Amino acid sequence: xxxxxxxxxxxxxxxxxxxxxxxxxxxxxxxxxxxxxxxxxxxxxxxxxxxxxxxxxxxxxxxxxxxxxxxxxxxxxxxxxxxxxxxxxxxxxxxxxxxxxxxxx
Numbered sequence: 001x002x003x004x005x006x007x008x009x010x011x012x013x014x015x016x017x018x019x020x021x022x023x024x025x026x027x028x029x030x031x032x033x034x035x036x037x038x039x040x041x042x043x044x045x046x047x048x049x050x051x052x053x054x055x056x057x058x059x060x061x062x063x064x065x066x067x068x069x070x071x072x073x074x075x076x077x078x079x080x081x082x083x084x085x086x087x088x089x090x091x092x093x094x095x096x097x098x099x100x101x102x103x104x105x
Contacts, residue, residue, distance in 0.1 A: 001020070001021045001022070002018070002019070002020045002021075003017070003018065003019040003020075004016075004017075004018050005017045005018075006044065012045060012046040012047070013043060013044070013045050013046075014043065014044040014045075015041070015042075015043060016040070016041065016042045016043065016044055016054075016056070017040070017041055018038075018039070018040040018041075018042075019037075019038070019039050019040075020036075020037065020038045020039075021035070021036070021037045021038075022035075022036055023035045023036075024036065030085060031085070032062065032085035034062045034063060034064050034085060035062070035063040035064070036060065036061070036062055036063070036085075037060075037061050037063065038058060038059070038060045038061075039058070039059045040056050040057065040058040040059075041056065041057055042054055042055055042056025042057065043055055043056075049104075050103060050104045050105065051101065051102070051103055051104070052101070052102040052104070053099070053100075053101050053102075054099065054100050054101075054102070055097075055098070055099040056097075056098055056099070057095065057096070057097050058095070058096045058097075058098065059093070059094075059095050060086065060093060060094050060095075060096070061092060061093040062084070062085045062086065062092050062093070064092070
């Protein structure tokens with residue numbers, strides 16, 4: 001499920017809100033079988049007709065609906081904690097600050 005909403009602030013500036021919920025039930029997309037929710041806010045700025053600049057901040061969380069942390073399982077070599085897919089299996093959530101620049105041709 002995805003919500004992607006843009007609000008025009010100026011003729012060439014938009015405020016962007018993005019919310020996503022997806023279930024990687026078998027871990028085929030991310031390597032971790034869990035439910036994810038992601039939330040982003042940012043701007044889309046067109047300084048000219050061929051350049052787009054998009055800074056954003058994004059929060060991601062793994063809900064761990066397919067097992068999660070289990071003290072007995074965590075003692076097994078090679079065990080993957082489904083509730084901690086971020087930062088190489090050490091965290092359930094993360095915040096990312098990013099920016100891209102698109103040149104249209």
